Amino acid sequence: xxxxxxxxxxxxxxxxxxxxxxxxxEVPVKWGNLIVTSILGWDYKGKVFPVNPxxxxxxxxxxxxxxxxxxxxxxxxxxxxxxTHIPNALKECVAKGIAAAVIISSGFREMGDExxxxxxxxxxxxxxxxxxFIGPNTMGIASAHxxxxxxxxxxxxxxxxxxxxxxxxxxxxxIIKWIAQKGVGLSLxxxxxxxxxxxxxxxxxxxxxxxEIKAIAMYIEGIANGREFMEIxxxxxxxxxxxxxxxxxxxxxxxxxxxxxxxxxxxxxxxTAMFTQVGVIQVDTPSELMNVSAAMTVLPIPPSNRVAVxxxxxxxxxxxxxxxxxxxxxxxxLPSSIIRELDARLPQYWNRRNPVDVVGEGDPELxxxxxxxxxxxxxxxxxxxxxxxxxxxxxxxxxxxxERFDGTLYSKELKLSVLKAQIQAEDRVISGIGxxxxxxxxxxxxxGLTEEGLALRQTSFGPVVTLSTPEDxxxxxxxxxxxxxxxxxxxxxx
Amino acid sequence: xxxxxxxxxxxxxxxxxxxxxxxxxEVPVKWGNLIVTSILGWDYKGKVFPVNPxxxxxxxxxxxxxxxxxxxxxxxxxxxxxxTHIPNALKECVAKGIAAAVIISSGFREMGDExxxxxxxxxxxxxxxxxxFIGPNTMGIASAHxxxxxxxxxxxxxxxxxxxxxxxxxxxxxIIKWIAQKGVGLSLxxxxxxxxxxxxxxxxxxxxxxxEIKAIAMYIEGIANGREFMEIxxxxxxxxxxxxxxxxxxxxxxxxxxxxxxxxxxxxxxxTAMFTQVGVIQVDTPSELMNVSAAMTVLPIPPSNRVAVxxxxxxxxxxxxxxxxxxxxxxxxLPSSIIRELDARLPQYWNRRNPVDVVGEGDPELxxxxxxxxxxxxxxxxxxxxxxxxxxxxxxxxxxxxERFDGTLYSKELKLSVLKAQIQAEDRVISGIGxxxxxxxxxxxxxGLTEEGLALRQTSFGPVVTLSTPEDxxxxxxxxxxxxxxxxxxxxxx
Numbered sequence: 001x002x003x004x005x006x007x008x009x010x011x012x013x014x015x016x017x018x019x020x021x022x023x024x025x026e027v028p029v030k031w032g033n034l035i036v037t038s039i040l041g042w043d044y045k046g047k048v049f050p051v052n053p054x055x056x057x058x059x060x061x062x063x064x065x066x067x068x069x070x071x072x073x074x075x076x077x078x079x080x081x082x083x084t085h086i087p088n089a090l091k092e093c094v095a096k097g098i099a100a101a102v103i104i105s106s107g108f109r110e111m112g113d114e115x116x117x118x119x120x121x122x123x124x125x126x127x128x129x130x131x132x133f134i135g136p137n138t139m140g141i142a143s144a145h146x147x148x149x150x151x152x153x154x155x156x157x158x159x160x161x162x163x164x165x166x167x168x169x170x171x172x173x174x175i176i177k178w179i180a181q182k183g184v185g186l187s188l189x190x191x192x193x194x195x196x197x198x199x200x201x202x203x204x205x206x207x208x209x210x211x212e213i214k215a216i217a218m219y220i221e222g223i224a225n226g227r228e229f230m231e232i233x234x235x236x237x238x239x240x241x242x243x244x245x246x247x248x249x250x251x252x253x254x255x256x257x258x259x260x261x262x263x264x265x266x267x268x269x270x271x272t273a274m275f276t277q278v279g280v281i282q283v284d285t286p287s288e289l290m291n292v293s294a295a296m297t298v299l300p301i302p303p304s305n306r307v308a309v310x311x312x313x314x315x316x317x318x319x320x321x322x323x324x325x326x327x328x329x330x331x332x333x334l335p336s337s338i339i340r341e342l343d344a345r346l347p348q349y350w351n352r353r354n355p356v357d358v359v360g361e362g363d364p365e366l367x368x369x370x371x372x373x374x375x376x377x378x379x380x381x382x383x384x385x386x387x388x389x390x391x392x393x394x395x396x397x398x399x400x401x402x403e404r405f406d407g408t409l410y411s412k413e414l415k416l417s418v419l420k421a422q423i424q425a426e427d428r429v430i431s432g433i434g435x436x437x438x439x440x441x442x443x444x445x446x447x448g449l450t451e452e453g454l455a456l457r458q459t460s461f462g463p464v465v466t467l468s469t470p471e472d473x474x475x476x477x478x479x480x481x482x483x484x485x486x487x488x489x490x491x492x493x494x
Numbered sequence: 495x496x497x498x499x500x501x502x503x504x505x506x507x508x509x510x511x512x513x514x515x516x517x518x519x520e521v522p523v524k525w526g527n528l529i530v531t532s533i534l535g536w537d538y539k540g541k542v543f544p545v546n547p548x549x550x551x552x553x554x555x556x557x558x559x560x561x562x563x564x565x566x567x568x569x570x571x572x573x574x575x576x577x578t579h580i581p582n583a584l585k586e587c588v589a590k591g592i593a594a595a596v597i598i599s600s601g602f603r604e605m606g607d608e609x610x611x612x613x614x615x616x617x618x619x620x621x622x623x624x625x626x627f628i629g630p631n632t633m634g635i636a637s638a639h640x641x642x643x644x645x646x647x648x649x650x651x652x653x654x655x656x657x658x659x660x661x662x663x664x665x666x667x668x669i670i671k672w673i674a675q676k677g678v679g680l681s682l683x684x685x686x687x688x689x690x691x692x693x694x695x696x697x698x699x700x701x702x703x704x705x706e707i708k709a710i711a712m713y714i715e716g717i718a719n720g721r722e723f724m725e726i727x728x729x730x731x732x733x734x735x736x737x738x739x740x741x742x743x744x745x746x747x748x749x750x751x752x753x754x755x756x757x758x759x760x761x762x763x764x765x766t767a768m769f770t771q772v773g774v775i776q777v778d779t780p781s782e783l784m785n786v787s788a789a790m791t792v793l794p795i796p797p798s799n800r801v802a803v804x805x806x807x808x809x810x811x812x813x814x815x816x817x818x819x820x821x822x823x824x825x826x827x828l829p830s831s832i833i834r835e836l837d838a839r840l841p842q843y844w845n846r847r848n849p850v851d852v853v854g855e856g857d858p859e860l861x862x863x864x865x866x867x868x869x870x871x872x873x874x875x876x877x878x879x880x881x882x883x884x885x886x887x888x889x890x891x892x893x894x895x896x897e898r899f900d901g902t903l904y905s906k907e908l909k910l911s912v913l914k915a916q917i918q919a920e921d922r923v924i925s926g927i928g929x930x931x932x933x934x935x936x937x938x939x940x941x942g943l944t945e946e947g948l949a950l951r952q953t954s955f956g957p958v959v960t961l962s963t964p965e966d967x968x969x970x971x972x973x974x975x976x977x978x979x980x981x982x983x984x985x986x987x988x
Contacts, residue, residue, distance in 0.1 A: 397648050
């Protein structure tokens with residue numbers, strides 16, 4: 001099957017007009033129930049055909065005894081029946097003219113010789129029948145712009161620009177749950193399972209061509225064909241960032257990976273070299289994978305590793321500077337022009353260095369003035385602003401504290417208006433940062449006194465990314481700068 | 495002043511029977527108001543005397559024109575007046591027989607020559623007058639068992655076993671805010687400011703002797719007297735863990751640190767060598783400082799770096815194994831005795847390795863059986879259990895998803911009972927883990943599908959620490975193992 005035919009069939013998989021679920025069930029703990037529930041419980045506009053010979057209806061909709069009995073065309077079949085029944089079901093898919101299948105069932109290569117035999121059998125059936133399948137032993141797929149997910153748990157993620165490819169179902173699901181909770185926009189999710197037919201590289205090639213996708217996150221345990229991956233990734237990274245976590249870099253992790261998906265893990269340094277060569281951004285943990293890729297769906301890409309930091313408190317600036325150096329980012333010294341400009345606004349004893357310590361001054365206009373001066377400085381391409389969001393928490397704590405000793409001291413209206421003013425001031429700062437980010441084309445990462453981790457704050461100038469720790473901001477900028485410098489190198493070559 | 499006299503005066507500072515706030519104010523944004531509010535808004539049982547010559551009452555209580563006018567003895571003075579007035583105020587403190595002062599005001603060494611001169615002046619006054627002060631340029635202190643805090647923001651942290659010493663006010667405050675939000679028990683907090691008189695080492699020595707303190711967290715920019723620190727830390731770590739973040743390890747960070755508190759930063763490798771020699775646990779970020787020290791107030795200390803991992807999903811186990819190796823932890827191979835024991839409970843294709851993948855089996859009794867088998871294995875001293883808390887979120891999402899397409903399918907009672915059963919099952923698992931942790935004396939870190947980061951789950955067998963990411967669990971165990979092995983080495987020497 002050539003790449004064009006494959007991509008057409010993948011369109012049927014991720015944007016089906018109709019889907020059949022073979023092994024649909026009425027029993028809430030069974031996968032055949034969980035998956036039908038996820039499909040029905042979102043805004044999927046296509047047709048849904050449960051298949052189960054023992055039922056006339058499932059979850060209130062007509063159920064069919066087999067695929068052949070469905071009176072309409074079917075684009076996608078989701079198979080949730082025991083492994084031994086998969087070969088026949090796949091033959092039925094072929095007979096019905098179904099383009100694509102998601103094989104959820106386990107019981108294949110990962111369970112021993114007999115499973116491996118069945119896995120080879122279904123590969124033969126698929127190749128001969130011209131059907132494309134993902135899995136087996138996958139937890140499913142999601143397609144947020146199509147409001148469609150065949151997953152054992154509903155995410156109902158907001159449609160957006162992030163695609164996720166995961167060689168671990170459990171880990172992939174948790175990443176898209178996180179994404180959904182944080183309001184990061186999802187495009188496609190693919191759990192690749194045993195990769196009997198479709199490999200992670202195939203999905204990367206497919207996702208690379210979708211304009212709705214702005215960044216791709218990959219959790220990788222092993223890539224079967226390194227050369228193919230490099231060719232594909234090299235093409236994709238010309239157009240959009242690819243962020244990868246290669247798991248199994250340790251001895252124990254590598255052994256665990258080989259027994260998990262049976263993949264040839266390969267040496268970690270080989271992967272690192274491969275990623276570097278084709279501009280794939282490498283991260284170390286699932287949290288980093290999520291943060292870096294999510295931020296890259298909305299932020300401009302800096303062409304260098306040079307960063308300016310503004311901080312509300314000296315300690316946080318020092319911690320951020322240390323983290324920058326750890327991650328290969330540079331903090332240029334402030335030029336005299338910026339020192340002069342900030343001299344006019346900051347207390348005379350300000351530190352005159354990068355990180356710029358605004359010495360606890362609490363004026364939103366001052367923050368924005370400093371941030372603009374730094375963003376317009378041509379020696380840096382990214383900014384980190386520390387300590388300027390989440391301060392309303394302090395106001396809340398102050399009010400609660402007052403009320404504990406004398407609730408009558410100030411009127412409720414006054415207290416609420418103070419809190420509201422603080423929240424509004426913070427909104428103005430975030431909006432102002434959005435404006436500066438848009439006008440200068442430089443990403444500005446905001447680190448606050450919050451507990452929520454990564455968040456996307458919407459402004460009329462586009463989203464602003466906020467985080468709870470400086471290290472998270474630094475990791476994001478390091479990933480983006482790595483990619484920006486790779487792109488710069490490509491340009492020079494051509 | 496000898497150490498005994500110093501400690502007696504520090505008792506007056508942290509456990510005062512009466513406190514005067516010089517510079518108390520009625521205006522809510524002023525520090526003199528914020529600090530009086532924090533003191534009054536907790537359960538402090540001592541007397542509070544605001545001092546301000548322009549007011550008769552402040553926040554409803556009698557205000558005095560100066561310290562001398564207070565008709566009762568005062569243990570502690572908190573000074574929140576401009577730097578130029580501090581020398582006179584400190585002389586008044588001496589005249590009044592006050593044992594200790596917290597000098598919040600800035601405008602000293604950190605602001606130039608004139609400030610440095612005043613700083614030397616107050617040091618002379620204090621030495622001659624026999625008064626002990628912390629600061630200047632500190633954001634204050636807290637003493638949770640005494641329900642007392644002289645801070646610009648209220649934490650009202652639960653009394654407990656953690657003490658925090660911070661050379662950055664901003665950063666220290668945020669750490670104790672985090673601690674309070676997470677329900678970690680606090681003992682003492684000290685922001686050391688400019689360290690004109692009291693150094694971080696003095697506070698370490700003092701806190702090392704308090705039985706209520708189970709672990710000490712230090713944020714360090716620079717230690718003036720390395721030899722003294724080593725002597726003190728070496729004594730303290732015989733009795734309780736000390737966790738330190740040394741900031742300013744990078745070029746930019748070190749420059750920022752020297753301009754921040756004016757400390758001689760010294761080379762990072764010198765600090766690392768110093769910490770290693772005296773058994774201080776070193777961490778890299780404020781989040782790690784908080785997580786490791788908080789966990790160590792409640793968990794048993796493992797004598798080795800050998801860890802067993804149990805996981806609900808293969809991917810998470812691999813990620814955890816990689817993190818373990820990064821942080822110097824070892825994952826021994828499972829002995830045949832444990833393999834045989836788990837063969838009887840797990841599906842036949844289970845991985846028979848450490849990390850043990852329970853292959854998605856959802857039975858709480860099974861988790862506890864596996865965890866007990868691993869905890870009783872004498873080749874490991876710590877455990878990590880991945881993926882077994884936070885699953886009620888999945889049940890909630892399932893219910894919400896069902897309701898989106900047909901709210902009438904199941905009764906509300908049924909749905910609530912399913913959710914309740916899931917929450918109870920999780921509580922049973924956590925309680926069971928608490929029991930195993932207590933019986934085996936091995937820490938068991940639980941990593942779940944949660945968003946909250948570190949949390950302490952109370953059980954009748956003591957607290958169980960849960961986290962959101964494997965790397966957080968690994969960092970905590972690595973810190974504890976480092977300390978446990980240091981203690982083991984001390985024993986061998988003696």
